[in-house]
Amino acid sequence: MDRIEAGVYRRLDAMRDDIIKLTGEMVAFKSVNPRFMADPESSQESDVQDYIESRLKALGLDISRWEAEARRPNLVALRHGRGGGRSLAFNGHIDVVPIGDREGWDYDPWGSEIVDGKLYGRGSVDMKAGVAAFIAASEAIINAGVELKGDLQLHIVVDEEAGGFAGTRDVIKRGYRADGVIVAEPTSGFIDAAEGGLSWLRVTIRGRAAHAGWRFAQIYPQAEPDAENAGGINAIEKGVKFVAAARELEREWARSRHHPLMPPGITTINPGVMVGGVGLGEDGLPQITSNPAMIPDVCVIDFDFKYLPTESFEEVRDEFEAFVAAFARADPWLRDHPPTLQWHLSNIDFPPFSTPPDHPLIEAVRETHRQLGIKTVLTGKRAVTDAAFYAGANMTPIILGPAGAGLHGDNEYVELDSLIEVAKVFAGVILRWCGVAT
Ligand SMILES: [Zn+2]
Known part of the structure; x- marks a missing residue:
């Protein structure tokens, strides 16, 4: 295995507790999509964005923050490459659906309780864990002193759960583009390469x-x-x-x-x-x-x-x-x-996409999987995601995120081993896709 990649994977293993803490702290914010709330102003979307923004600032990323709707900020964080490589964007939403009937939960929906290797809470697997995974992957690469050739972009948005109008659609409308896009919605580590x-x-x-x-x-x-x-x-x-x-x-x-x-x-x-x-x-x-x-x-x-x-x-x-x-x-x-x-x-209006199985972005995941001893599985998304809007703007998306269950239901959780594994896969794909500047 390449020395740089091995070093970054080791770093992520060492960051395990920190990645779990990052996920848990994000889950604790009640960032319910205000369109689903009787009292929209009580949504903590902007609080979780404050939290993430300060973390990404500390990493030295170039951050843009704006509100497509009042008190609903989007974040785009950039790590500029040295040139000559492909750009990669990660996408994740920090809004969540309501908890439903509290009686149906065996754990505090905002408590980030960890039981048997699972972190419980609304928005854990859908999808603050995915956001934590790509933040951690970026941190591991930057803190290892690795310079990339291509640009790395993190699109951290609101409003996915109600159609993406003030979130991803607005990011794309502002002209952000990348050669490849990974939407970190939960896929159990599989690659969702197509969406209707x-x-x-x-x-x-x-x-x-x-x-x-x-x-x-x-x-x-x-x-x-x-x-x-x-x-x-x-x-x-x-x-x-x-x-x-x-x-x-x-x-x-x-x-x-x-x-x-x-x-x-x-x-x-x-x-x-x-x-x-x-x-x-x-x-x-x-x-x-x-x-x-x-x-x-x-x-x-x-x-x-x-x-x-x-x-x-x-x-x-x-x-x-x-x-x-x-x-x-x-x-x-x-x-x-x-x-x-x-x-x-x-x-x-969600445009469809079908990224070919031999596309270089999927190849980059496959090669990373090989290094990490993970079996590559390609699937198709049954529902629709923000990946659609990147496809509609002629970008190439895939969907890849950690395993868990209870999305939009009771007892939502993310599997912690899967969270760490996905963070490593993201890091490997960044290094391969963007290229390492020597
Ligand atoms: Zn989601």
Whole structure:
């Protein structure tokens, strides 16, 4: 093994207690994403950023700090390389989800208790441990006196748990770029080399309002010629047909599309919200939703729409729109009143990525794993992460972080052996990817 790498790994082993302490102290800050809080000002996002900032300043990093939203600071810390190497950015979020029901926890959610090699607490594995791992890797390299060729960047952000608007998306909007990006979300030490795309989609179906007293005319043929027309067109019933048709499409996609790192059926079209009523308001929702004596003329269905890591949004959008057009053509009313579609509802748009298994960034992890005696496993991310936004800005991301469990649930923990191991992997990848200046 190379002398420099071996020295850095030894340093990280010696730093074990300090890395655990760093993680525990970060977990103790109640940095719940304020979008989930009744009292947003009590979030400790900015306190944990103060804590991290002073630690990175002591390391001599060049730090930028700004607030995309009030009291919600992002940090970018830079270690400039000597030149001639590739740049690497690490990304981690310090916001966490609420603890849920305190009764469900066997440990203090903010207590960083250590039991049987696990550190418990909200935000431990998701993902203050990942942040601690890349801070520790940077410290070990810098304190060993190693100079890098390429730039090392640490992007430590808020707001991942509620869509990344004030966090990673804002970092990228400010122009930060790197040749490779590692998002340190928990992966049990595996490399998540692919992630599907996600868009929220609103489908609005219009009918014709009428009094429910006329519905009989559509249920049983009437002698009076005008009766049938007076019955209106029930938008909720059209919406139910649409949901059933979308499910058939979803099943067809599950049978016909595949990505080697993703489970079959991952291209889901989930109807998550459905609202019917009368009168389409400016907010895009029906205005009267409390009167079943009316035939509703509006049905709004919001879908969570996922596609494969290798598909483009434009491609799947066109395909789904063609499906909607075919659905409408088969219905005498919808033929003339087709549903309308609104993509990226609430600005939810996560571009997909699929970093090739032989990409040099993955090779750098593989070689580090070989040195450390770790088996390399490539997987695909089922959910979406901030890696999407780097991919959307034409950067190459992977996701790699420590093992643990209880994310967004009770008794969240990080496994301490995994935390230290990931810190060593990060250090090895930095040395390989950025290159050591001699
Ligand atoms: Zn996370």
